[in-house]
Amino acid sequence: MRSLPTPPVSRRAFLGATAALGLGGFANPAAAAELKKSQKRVLVIFLSGGVSQLETWDPKPNTDTGGPFKAIPTSVAGTHISELLPHTAKQAHRLAIVRGLNSGSDDHGIGQKIMLTGRKMEPGIDYPHIGAVAAKLLASDQSALPGHIQILPKGGSGFTGGDATFLGPRFASVSLGDGKPPADILRPTGLPADADAAREAFRQKLNARFAKSRKSAATEAYSESYTQAERVVRQAAVFDVSKEDPRVAERYGRHDFGRHLLLARRLLEAGVTYVKVSHSNYDTHHENFDFHIEQLGEFDRPFAALLDDLSDRGMLDSTLVVVMSEMGRTPRINDRYGRDHWSKAWSVCLAGAGIKGGVVVGKTNATGTAVTDGQVSSGHLFHTYLRAVGLDSTKNFYPDARPVPVADPKAAAIPEVLA
Amino acid sequence: MLGHTRSFAAVTILSLSGLAPAADPFPARIDRHIAAGVPDFKRKAAPLATDEEFLRRAYLDLAGTTPTVAELHEFSNDLAKDRRAKLIDKLLAAPGYARRMAWHFDVMLMERRPDAKVPRAAWETYLHSAFEKNTPYDAFVRDLLSNDGGDPKTRAAAKFLLDRDLEPHLVTKDIGRVFLGRNMQCAQCHDHPAVDTYKQAEYYGIQAFLNRSFLFPNAKAATAVIAEKAEGDVTFTSVFDKNKLTHTTTPRLPGGKPLVEPKAEKGKEYTVAPAKDVKPVPTFSRRARLAAAVTGPENPAFARNIVNRMWAMLMGRGLVHPLDWDHVDNPASHPALLDELTAEFVKHKYDLKWLVRELALTDTYQRSSEMPAGLDDAGEDRYLVAILKPLTPEQFAYATMQATGLTDAERAALGVKGTPAQLDARLAARLAPFRKILGGKAGEADDDFSATLDQTLFLKYGTAVRGMLPPRGGNLTARLGAISNPDAVADELFAAVLTRRPTADERADVGDTLKAASDRQSALNELVWALVASAEFRFNH
Numbered sequence: 001m002r003s004l005p006t007p008p009v010s011r012r013a014f015l016g017a018t019a020a021l022g023l024g025g026f027a028n029p030a031a032a033a034e035l036k037k038s039q040k041r042v043l044v045i046f047l048s049g050g051v052s053q054l055e056t057w058d059p060k061p062n063t064d065t066g067g068p069f070k071a072i073p074t075s076v077a078g079t080h081i082s083e084l085l086p087h088t089a090k091q092a093h094r095l096a097i098v099r100g101l102n103s104g105s106d107d108h109g110i111g112q113k114i115m116l117t118g119r120k121m122e123p124g125i126d127y128p129h130i131g132a133v134a135a136k137l138l139a140s141d142q143s144a145l146p147g148h149i150q151i152l153p154k155g156g157s158g159f160t161g162g163d164a165t166f167l168g169p170r171f172a173s174v175s176l177g178d179g180k181p182p183a184d185i186l187r188p189t190g191l192p193a194d195a196d197a198a199r200e201a202f203r204q205k206l207n208a209r210f211a212k213s214r215k216s217a218a219t220e221a222y223s224e225s226y227t228q229a230e231r232v233v234r235q236a237a238v239f240d241v242s243k244e245d246p247r248v249a250e251r252y253g254r255h256d257f258g259r260h261l262l263l264a265r266r267l268l269e270a271g272v273t274y275v276k277v278s279h280s281n282y283d284t285h286h287e288n289f290d291f292h293i294e295q296l297g298e299f300d301r302p303f304a305a306l307l308d309d310l311s312d313r314g315m316l317d318s319t320l321v322v323v324m325s326e327m328g329r330t331p332r333i334n335d336r337y338g339r340d341h342w343s344k345a346w347s348v349c350l351a352g353a354g355i356k357g358g359v360v361v362g363k364t365n366a367t368g369t370a371v372t373d374g375q376v377s378s379g380h381l382f383h384t385y386l387r388a389v390g391l392d393s394t395k396n397f398y399p400d401a402r403p404v405p406v407a408d409p410k411a412a413a414i415p416e417v418l419a
Numbered sequence: 420m421l422g423h424t425r426s427f428a429a430v431t432i433l434s435l436s437g438l439a440p441a442a443d444p445f446p447a448r449i450d451r452h453i454a455a456g457v458p459d460f461k462r463k464a465a466p467l468a469t470d471e472e473f474l475r476r477a478y479l480d481l482a483g484t485t486p487t488v489a490e491l492h493e494f495s496n497d498l499a500k501d502r503r504a505k506l507i508d509k510l511l512a513a514p515g516y517a518r519r520m521a522w523h524f525d526v527m528l529m530e531r532r533p534d535a536k537v538p539r540a541a542w543e544t545y546l547h548s549a550f551e552k553n554t555p556y557d558a559f560v561r562d563l564l565s566n567d568g569g570d571p572k573t574r575a576a577a578k579f580l581l582d583r584d585l586e587p588h589l590v591t592k593d594i595g596r597v598f599l600g601r602n603m604q605c606a607q608c609h610d611h612p613a614v615d616t617y618k619q620a621e622y623y624g625i626q627a628f629l630n631r632s633f634l635f636p637n638a639k640a641a642t643a644v645i646a647e648k649a650e651g652d653v654t655f656t657s658v659f660d661k662n663k664l665t666h667t668t669t670p671r672l673p674g675g676k677p678l679v680e681p682k683a684e685k686g687k688e689y690t691v692a693p694a695k696d697v698k699p700v701p702t703f704s705r706r707a708r709l710a711a712a713v714t715g716p717e718n719p720a721f722a723r724n725i726v727n728r729m730w731a732m733l734m735g736r737g738l739v740h741p742l743d744w745d746h747v748d749n750p751a752s753h754p755a756l757l758d759e760l761t762a763e764f765v766k767h768k769y770d771l772k773w774l775v776r777e778l779a780l781t782d783t784y785q786r787s788s789e790m791p792a793g794l795d796d797a798g799e800d801r802y803l804v805a806i807l808k809p810l811t812p813e814q815f816a817y818a819t820m821q822a823t824g825l826t827d828a829e830r831a832a833l834g835v836k837g838t839p840a841q842l843d844a845r846l847a848a849r850l851a852p853f854r855k856i857l858g859g860k861a862g863e864a865d866d867d868f869s870a871t872l873d874q875t876l877f878l879k880y881g882t883a884v885r886g887m888l889p890p891r892g893g894n895l896t897a898r899l900g901a902i903s904n905p906d907a908v909a910d911e912l913f914a915a916v917l918t919r920r921p922t923a924d925e926r927a928d929v930g931d932t933l934k935a936a937s938d939r940q941s942a943l944n945e946l947v948w949a950l951v952a953s954a955e956f957r958f959n960h
Binding site: 123124146162168169170172174182183184185186187188190191195196198199200202203205206207209210211213214215216218219221222223224225226228229232233401402 | 613789860868922928941952
C-alpha cells in the first residue's frame with residue numbers, strides 16, 4: 001500500500017483489561033461477558049455449488065418448476081419453506097429470508113466473488129471479501145486469533161492470502177481444510193513446554209537488545225508476531241471439536257458439516273470475527289432432488305442447532321448469520337432431473353445481529369422465473385451485513401490514496417430485514 | 420585510509436577499461452550526491468557499519484547467504500586496507516552471485532506466479548546462466564520479449580509472456596511495471612486521475628505491440644507457443660467519457676514514437692498463412708518490434724527503471740519509490756543521482772555486475788543501520804542510516820542452512836569429490852516450503868513485509884526449520900555439543916548464526932541456559948533456534 005492510512009471506520013468497543021485468553025475459556029468471566037456483548041461477529045454458511053432456492057427458501061409446489069417436494073409451514077404464520085428443512089422451519093421466527101436476489105452471474109467463480117464482495121466484477125480493481133472487511137472493521141485488538149477464518153470441506157490448512165486484496169495479508173483468510181487446525185499449531189513432541197518457554201525467553205532478550213539500536217515497523221511486526229502466535233497456540237484447544245461438551249456436539253451431528261459448524265461456533269465464541277463454513281456439493285445438474293435431500297439433510301439440523309446454541313450462549317444478538325451460495329438453480333428441470341445454474345431470481349437467509357426475525361422480503365412469480373417485488377443485488381446484501389453489525393456502509397477505504405467505497409455505492413441496505 | 424586505497428583500485432580498473440575520468444571514482448561521486456541531499460550530512464549520518472556487519476550484509480546481498488565461521492574469522496583477521504573491496508570482488512566472482520541474482524530476477528519478472536508453460540528448472544537454469552555470463556541487461560530483456568517459445572532449447576526465455584498466458588491487460592500492465600517502472604493499471608479504463616502522464620492512449624500503445632499475438636494452438640496447452648496475426652487493432656473507450664468515443668492507437672511506448680508499419684500488399688500479409696492447426700507468421704510482426712522498442716536508446720525509462728531496481732536491491736529502497744510509480748509528481752529522492760547512475764549504466768553497456776559493484780563500494784551501501792542518537796525522524800530516503808531489509812525467502816532458507824551448519828553437513832556428506840553444483844542442488848531442494856510460506860502472493864510485487872500467523876507457526880514449530888536443528892555430521896549443534904566451555908559455546912553459536920561475537924551478557928545468558936538444562940544437547944538445539952528466530956537474523960542489517 002502506498003501512502004495514506006485508511007481512515008478509521010469501525011466503532012470499536014473499549015474492552016479494558018481483557019487478559020490473554022486462557023485455554024478453553026476466559027481469564028476473566030466479566031471480561032468474557034463484555035466481549036460477547038459488545039464485539040460483533042459474522043458467520044457465513046456457504047452452500048457451495050449453487051443451492052436450489054426452490055428446494056429451500058422459496059418453494060413452488062404444484063407448478064411445473066416446483067419439483068416433487070411440498071412446502072411446509074414454519075414458526076411464522078403465513079411463511080412456508082421447503083419440506084427438506086423441517087428443523088430450520090421451526091427457527092423461521094429468527095430468520096429474514098430474502099427472495100428477490102438477482103445476482104448477475106451464473107458462473108461458479110464469478111458468482112462466488114459477486115456474493116462475497118458485494119460487487120460486480122470490475123476491471124482494474126479487486127474488492128475484498130466480506131470476511132476481510134469484517135476482520136478489518138470489527139476485530140478487537142484483544143483477540144489473539146486470526147480475524148478471518150474459512151472452514152473448507154477438505155484439503156489441508158493454509159493461508160489463502162488473496163481475499164483481502166488491498167486490505168492486506170493480515171485480514172486474508174486462514175483456511176482450515178476439513179476443519180483441521182492451522183498447520184504447526186501444536187507444540188512438537190520433541191519440544192517440552194519448559195524448553196519452549198526457555199527458548200522464547202532467549203529470543204525475546206535477543207530482540208530487546210536488537211531493538212535498542214535498530215527498529216522499524218517491520219522488525220516490530222516480526223518480533224510481535226511470535227507473541228501473537230503464542231497466544232493462538234495457547235488457544236489451540238479451540239480448534240479441537242472433540243473438546244466440546246458431547247451433548248452439545250451431538251446436536252450438531254457427527255458428520256463433517258456438523259463438526260465444521262460446531263468448530264465455527266467455538267471460534268466465534270473465542271473471539272474470531274468472521275468464520276465462513278462451506279458445505280459441498282449443491283451443483284445438482286442431475287438428480288437435483290435426491291442430492292438436495294442428502295445435502296439439506298446434512299444442513300438442516302446443525303443449522304437449527306447452531307441458532308439455538310448461539311442463543312443459549314447469548315451470542316445470537318452479536319453474531320450475524322448469513323446462509324448464501326454463489327447462485328441459485330433454474331426453475332426449469334432438465335432431462336436428468338437436474339437444475340442448472342441460475343442467478344436471476346434466488347434467495348439468501350439472514351439471522352442474528354441486527355436482523356429482524358420472522359421476515360420475508362422480495363417475491364418471485366408463480367414459477368420462480370423472475371423477481372416481481374423487492375429485487376436486490378449482492379450489493380444490497382453487503383450493505384445489509386455491514387449495517388446489521390453496526391457499521392456505516394457508506395464510508396470509504398483508501399488504498400493507494402484512492403477512495404474505494406466499502407460497499408457498492410449504487411446499492412443500499414435492505415431496510416425490511418434490519419431490526 | 421580505506422577510501423583512498425579503494426579509489427586507487429577503482430581508478431586502476433577504470434583506466435584499464437579506458438572509460439574513466441581518472442581521479443573521481445564513481446562510488447565517491449554517488450556518495451557526494453547522497454551527502455548533498457541533507458545539510459550537515461557528515462555530522463548527522465551514521466558511521467560505516469562494522470566489519471562484521473558489512474561482511475554479513477555483503478554475503479547476503481551478493482551471495483544470497485551468510486558467511487561461514489571460517490569466512491568470518493578470515494575477514495576479521497584481514498588487516499588490508501582494501502579488504503572490503505576485495506571481499507566484494509571475491510563475492511562477485513563466486514558462484515553465489517549468479518544464484519542470488521537469479522533469485523532476485525525470478526521474483527522481479529515472475530512474481531511467484533505458478534509455473535505453467537515453462538517448468539521451474541528450465542527457467543532457473545536460464546536465469547542462472549544469464550548471470551553467470553553477466554549478459555548485458557538490454558540483451559537479456561530483448562531475449563525475454565522476442566522469444567516465441569518455439570525452440571525447446573531456448574523456450575525458457577519466453578516465460579515472462581507465456582506464464583501470463585499472454586493475457587493482454589496483464590502483460591501490458593506488467594511490461595509497464597517491470598520494465599518501465601510505471602504501474603499504468605488504472606489507465607486501462609481511463610486517463611489516470613492522479614497521475615497526469617499515465618494516459619489511456621499510452622497504456623494501449625504498449626498493448627498494441629502484442630494485440631495481434633496469441634497462444635498457439637491455445638492458451639491451455641502446456642507447450643503453447645506465441646503466434647501472431649497480421650491484422651487487428653486495439654480500441655479503447657474511457658469510462659469517464661459520457662460520449663463513449665472509441666479510440667485506437669498504433670504500437671507506441673510512453674513518450675516514444677509510434678511504430679512505422681508498412682502497408683501490407685494484399686495477399687502478402689503472411690509468410691505462413693493461417694490455416695487449421697497451422698501457426699501463422701505475419702510478414703510484419705508488431706511483437707518483434709517490442710523488444711527493440713523497450714530496450715532501445717529512445718526509451719530512457721528502461722535503463723532508469725533497472726538502475727532504480729538495483730539501487731533498491733542493495734540499499735533497501737528505490738530512489739524512485741515505489742519501484743513502479745515513476746512519474747513527474749513522484750520525483751526521485753535524488754534526481755541528479757538517478758540521472759547520473761542511468762547515464763553511466765548505459766555507457767557501460769547495461770553491465771549489471773559493474774553496477775552492483777559500484778554501488779557496493781559506496782559509503783552509502785556500507786553505512787551502519789544503527790540509528791545514531793538524536794536522529795529519530797530521519798526519512799529513509801535520505802540514507803543517513805542504512806535501511807533494514809528483510810531476508811527474501813531464498814536468502815532466509817540458505818542463511819538458515821548455513822547458520823545451522825546443514826550446508827557444512829551436506830558438503831561433508833558429498834565428500835571431496837562433491838562439486839559446488841551438487842551441493843547447491845541439495846540445498847535448493849529445501850527451498851520450496853520457505854518460498855511457499857514466506858513468499859509474497861502470486862502475481863504481486865513483494866513490497867511489504869508481513870509476519871502472518873502461518874509464517875510464524877512455520878518458523879516456530881514447523882519441520883522445515885526444526886529438521887535442521889538436531890546434531891549431524893559436523894553441523895552447528897554437533898560442533899556445540901563437543902564444546903564444554905560455555906563461553907566457547909556462545910562464541911561459536913553467535914559467530915555461526917549472527918556473524919558476530921556475543922556480548923558479555925549474552926555469554927552469561929548462554930551459560931545460564933546450559934546450566935539449567937536437563938538435556939544439554941536439546942538446550943543447544945533450541946538456542947540455535949532462538950538465534951535463527953531472532954529479528955537480527957530475519958533482517959539484513
